[in-house]
Amino acid sequence: MTASATAAAVHPAADAVAVTRDLRPLRLITCGSVDDGKSTLIGRLLWDTKAVKEDQAATLRRDSGQQNDLGLPDFALLLDGLQAEREQGITIDVAYRYFATDRRSFIVADTPGHEQYTRNMATGASTADLAVLLVDARTGLLEQTRRHATIASLMGIKQFVLAVNKFDLVGYDQAIFDAISHDFRELALSLGVRQITAIPMSALKGENVVYPAGAVMLWYDGPTLVETLELATVRSAQAGGFRLPVQRVSRPGESFRGYQGTVAGGSVKPGDSVVILPSGMIANVKQIVTFDLVRNAAVAGDAITLVLDRQVDVSRGDMIVSLDAQPMTGLEFEAQIVALQPDGIEPGKRYWLKSGSRRQRVSVKPLSQLELSSGSWRSHADRLAMNAIGKVRLSFDEPAIFDTYDQNRSTGAFILIDPDTHNTIAGGMIAAKRSGGIGIRYEGERVVLSLPADLADQIMASELFANRRDEADVRRMTSAQATELFQNAASDI
Amino acid sequence: MTDVIHAAEPRPASSTKPPLDPHLKALENEAIHIFREVAAEFERPVMLYSIGKDSSVLLHLARKAFHPGRVPFPLLHVDTGWKFKEMIRFRDEIARKYELDLVVHTNARGKAENVTPFTHGSALYTDIMKTEALRQALDAGKYDAAFGGARRDEEASRAKERIYSFRTPDHRWDPRNQRPELWNVYNGMVRKGESVRAFPLSNWTEVDIWRYIQAEDIPLVPLYFAAERPFVERDGMMIHAEDPRLERLPGETVQHDFIRFRTLGCFPLTGAIRSRATTLDEVIAELEIATVSERQGRAIDRDQSGSMEKKKREGYF
Numbered sequence: 001m002t003a004s005a006t007a008a009a010v011h012p013a014a015d016a017v018a019v020t021r022d023l024r025p026l027r028l029i030t031c032g033s034v035d036d037g038k039s040t041l042i043g044r045l046l047w048d049t050k051a052v053k054e055d056q057a058a059t060l061r062r063d064s065g066q067q068n069d070l071g072l073p074d075f076a077l078l079l080d081g082l083q084a085e086r087e088q089g090i091t092i093d094v095a096y097r098y099f100a101t102d103r104r105s106f107i108v109a110d111t112p113g114h115e116q117y118t119r120n121m122a123t124g125a126s127t128a129d130l131a132v133l134l135v136d137a138r139t140g141l142l143e144q145t146r147r148h149a150t151i152a153s154l155m156g157i158k159q160f161v162l163a164v165n166k167f168d169l170v171g172y173d174q175a176i177f178d179a180i181s182h183d184f185r186e187l188a189l190s191l192g193v194r195q196i197t198a199i200p201m202s203a204l205k206g207e208n209v210v211y212p213a214g215a216v217m218l219w220y221d222g223p224t225l226v227e228t229l230e231l232a233t234v235r236s237a238q239a240g241g242f243r244l245p246v247q248r249v250s251r252p253g254e255s256f257r258g259y260q261g262t263v264a265g266g267s268v269k270p271g272d273s274v275v276i277l278p279s280g281m282i283a284n285v286k287q288i289v290t291f292d293l294v295r296n297a298a299v300a301g302d303a304i305t306l307v308l309d310r311q312v313d314v315s316r317g318d319m320i321v322s323l324d325a326q327p328m329t330g331l332e333f334e335a336q337i338v339a340l341q342p343d344g345i346e347p348g349k350r351y352w353l354k355s356g357s358r359r360q361r362v363s364v365k366p367l368s369q370l371e372l373s374s375g376s377w378r379s380h381a382d383r384l385a386m387n388a389i390g391k392v393r394l395s396f397d398e399p400a401i402f403d404t405y406d407q408n409r410s411t412g413a414f415i416l417i418d419p420d421t422h423n424t425i426a427g428g429m430i431a432a433k434r435s436g437g438i439g440i441r442y443e444g445e446r447v448v449l450s451l452p453a454d455l456a457d458q459i460m461a462s463e464l465f466a467n468r469r470d471e472a473d474v475r476r477m478t479s480a481q482a483t484e485l486f487q488n489a490a491s492d493i
Numbered sequence: 494m495t496d497v498i499h500a501a502e503p504r505p506a507s508s509t510k511p512p513l514d515p516h517l518k519a520l521e522n523e524a525i526h527i528f529r530e531v532a533a534e535f536e537r538p539v540m541l542y543s544i545g546k547d548s549s550v551l552l553h554l555a556r557k558a559f560h561p562g563r564v565p566f567p568l569l570h571v572d573t574g575w576k577f578k579e580m581i582r583f584r585d586e587i588a589r590k591y592e593l594d595l596v597v598h599t600n601a602r603g604k605a606e607n608v609t610p611f612t613h614g615s616a617l618y619t620d621i622m623k624t625e626a627l628r629q630a631l632d633a634g635k636y637d638a639a640f641g642g643a644r645r646d647e648e649a650s651r652a653k654e655r656i657y658s659f660r661t662p663d664h665r666w667d668p669r670n671q672r673p674e675l676w677n678v679y680n681g682m683v684r685k686g687e688s689v690r691a692f693p694l695s696n697w698t699e700v701d702i703w704r705y706i707q708a709e710d711i712p713l714v715p716l717y718f719a720a721e722r723p724f725v726e727r728d729g730m731m732i733h734a735e736d737p738r739l740e741r742l743p744g745e746t747v748q749h750d751f752i753r754f755r756t757l758g759c760f761p762l763t764g765a766i767r768s769r770a771t772t773l774d775e776v777i778a779e780l781e782i783a784t785v786s787e788r789q790g791r792a793i794d795r796d797q798s799g800s801m802e803k804k805k806r807e808g809y810f
Contacts, residue, residue: 024519025696051646093671095652096645098698105516107696119673126675247526248533252562260558262526262677291557292510301518303525303558316533340673354678357530413676422682427675 024234029109029124029157031117031148032134037165041134041203042097042110045226048210051099094124103230118151118372118387122338122427125155126413130232132161132225133184137170137200140180146187147372153191154336154370154389156409156429159232160188162198163225167217168205174219190375197228235409238300241325242266242274243403243411245356246318250305258289258305259314264356264410265403266322268306269297273323273457276314278399282323282461283308300410317358319401319411323457324476327403327411332434333394336405337364337384337416337426345384345392345416345426353394353428355414360400364416365393393434405429450482510710517705521554524693526677527656528558528640531691532565534681535638538691539631542568542595544580545757546713547642547694549587550702553711554693555640556591567594569630569639573622574599575610575759577733583714598630610761611740619762628664637688638681646698656695662686700780707773717776719753719768730764 032038046052097108109124111117125131131152135145149160162184170176181198188196199208200220207213210226223231243265250258268274272285287307288295298304306320314320321327339345345364353362369380370389377391384390394400405412416426451459453476459465460474477485513521531538540555542548555564570584588595600608603621610618631639645652655674660666672680683689694702706713716733723734725745732739733754734747739761741747752765753776770776 024515093653093668096696097652098646098696100698100700105698105701123673123675127677247529250559250562256561258561260529262522289561291560301522303522303529305560352682354680356678357533410676413678415673415675415678415680417680417682422680422684424672424674424680427673 023104025105025107026130026229026232026234027107027109027128028130028132028229028232029111029121029128029152030132030134031111031121031152032163032165033136033142033144036134036136037203038110038134041132041163041165041201041209042108044203044206044209045106045108046097046099048206049099049101049226051097094120101226101230106229117147118389119338119340121148121151122155122340125152125157126427128152128155128157129235130159130161130229131157132163134163134165135180135184137164137167137176137180140176141183141187143373145184146375149187149191149193150370150372150375151338151389153188153193154429156235156405158193158235159195160184160193160197161225161228162196163203164198164200165203167200168202168207172200172213172217174217177220197223199223199225199228201225236300238265238267240265240403240407241327242268242272242320242322243300243327243408244268244304244306244320245358245411246314246316246320247357248316249314256307257311258307259320260303260305261320261357262303263298263300265300265408266325267297267299268322274308274320275323275326275460276312277319277321277327277401278329279313279318280460280465281312282457283310283312285309317356317360319356319358326474326476327401327408328433329399329401330433331396331399333396333400333402334367334431334434335392335394335414335428336370336431337390337392337428339384339386339388339390339426341418341423341425342386343418343425344386344388345390347381347383350419351425352417352419353396353400353414354417355400355402356411358401359417361397362400362416363395365395367391367393391431392428394428402430402433404431450486511708513705513708517701517708520697520701521557521705523677523696524551524554525558527679527691527693528555530679531638531640531657531681531689532559534679535683535689537634537636538566538638538640539596539634539636540564540566540568540640541627541642542570542584543642543757544570544576544584544714545642546702546706546717547644549711549713550697550705551640551642551694552587552591552593553709564591564593566640567596567634569596569598569634569636571623571626571630572597572599573618573626573759574604575622575738575761577714577716577757577760577763578736579716580714580757583712587712596630596634598626598633600626600629609738610759615762622759631664631688637683638691639688640691640693642694643690643692644694644697644699644702654692654695656692657681658690658692659683660688660690664688700777703773703777703780707777714757716754716757718772719751719770719775721749722752722765723747723749724752724765731766733760733763733765736760 030038030042095110097110099106109128111120111124133145133148135141162181164177164180177200184198185196199222200217201208203209207216208224210224212224213220244261245264246259247261250260268285268288270285270287273282274285275282285306286309288298289305289307337345347366348363350361350363352359366381366384368377368391369384371378380390403411412430414428415424416428418425540551542552559565600622608618608621643651645654650668653668655671657679658666659672724731725734725741725747727745731752750767751769753768753770754763754765757763768779770779
């Protein structure tokens, strides 16, 4: 913070213009125990990718009055931005940090390693594509590592990086690295995570973080952390059916009516047949309008305005979906939730549930709770305390619309809001619609029809059907499957 | 009067524009999603408009989010009376051009008491003419949601701020008690008098802002580009010396050189940098190799450590 810094002329470098961002930003979460050196690692990432500027470093030096062994500022202070955190020397909340290489940019959710980790980790993990799990090379995997890995996988993260940190303190011993990474691989595989990279590093010395460790670890020929992050994949929900949660209806004049929202799955193009849920009305896509041009197609992630070919009743909270790959609609679902607030989750209390743009009343019945130390589920029907992860049954007054979280991290996710405090008290992931067999919720006789798809579509588009959509079960299948179904049904009688 | 803007009108200029790269597209999509969500969930949203580059990007995104309709909320500019003249000219021209509903508010009490950066010091001046003025304007408009252009990469306390940042009826921010924010599911439930500040640019960095301005051809106040301008050096900062209200201190002389501004605020508190960057390409090239952060040119951040957090808790944006 000196006059020389301000008044210094900045000379453009000709080769610096060519920065391109051909990839979407990678969102990652870093997890580790208190002393694993997590803040040092992120500080190192920011420092070596030049995301920290000189004046910020000067502020750090001034605030801390201390430097680490290398004469670099105390990186932890860079992240612990709140005064309370600096005073107490702890991280109390998720911090978001940004850095970029020539190939890609990164959004890091840095979460606390302290006891109240679960809710903060769940928050950071909800948007992450990849988790970096930090361990101290001297201690190897801890119970905490299992907890973090379990939460990360529950939140749908499919890529793990194991950062075996402080590797300089174990003499760069390959046998230690092999043993720790073997243990971790077993753990990750037990959680169903298959994309695993283990890296020996020293965040303090900057070895294998952004720059290779070189001579001290000649036996290691794997990637640095940043190389791994550059090559990681960004999740995409483009494979499944089209999903557009309607945020708002745009009616700027008599002549125009568009449904605005962000595509939460699949893709859409003009001419596609779509269903409006929960009403079940059917229409065709006429136009995809954006500011710049009328588009030929839109894919998951795009914020669009959809125009349909006919007047249908669509309002905020509805979902426009592809006709041939619909989400589940129903009154009862099973889900996993993370309790985020001190009051926990009360069985039977009526909360607000928000998913996409849809908000509705729900009551929650706990079924079991995850024991993080062992990774096993224990039967549990009482209140779920803060930081607990539970399996629950959700019961709605009006039809709810979901995919499973496995299939779609957008339409399978929700938050619970306390109607008294208005605070967000849980994050949840849909596991399944509560099935119990077709028609089991309904009294009286049922009829199963097998119809040509176009005829079924016409019937479902009728007002009569739409009004009682929730009483009907609809499955789409090939005629061969239908034949088989009816043969099976006949043989049961 | 119809609200439709260019509804059926082809946009020939844009047909030659290359599509946004995936990185900027992802940021744009996220911002549009936030704009639409807030506009749908709140009764009286308003957009804080500071005329700077981030506000210019914010405004552009708002226009995109609600196209082909108009931006469905007013813009609020808190005018301290000490903005660069070019900023005010630019503001009025933009409001006219895009048919925006612009609300300008100045703290009448501060103006009557002649509160200036020179007489009251930057901290007290900012407190009265910006923070207090903002609270007055938000109360007067009964706004329950206010969009701002703040980015998490700007400053340490902002790194922890939510996209929907909850405020008490007296506009206070409690950083220790923020609502968790998972996925892109935002909790917009507030009681009467409570409000949120919504930050669609939370995940943007300074480089992203500039690259988006370039890709989308967004108009900016010319002060962002280098030109030969008069200035005085004061407290290590180069202060623009165009406004006659800037009195020379003993020993100060007006110099002329090619300078530009990385951020724009009140001219007595905003430092310029020496630069020859007259185009967006050149500005971005400078930025890629810059070794100091943009807020380095802002006097108000330097008053004390954690000063931004303190201001935010008191209601500063």
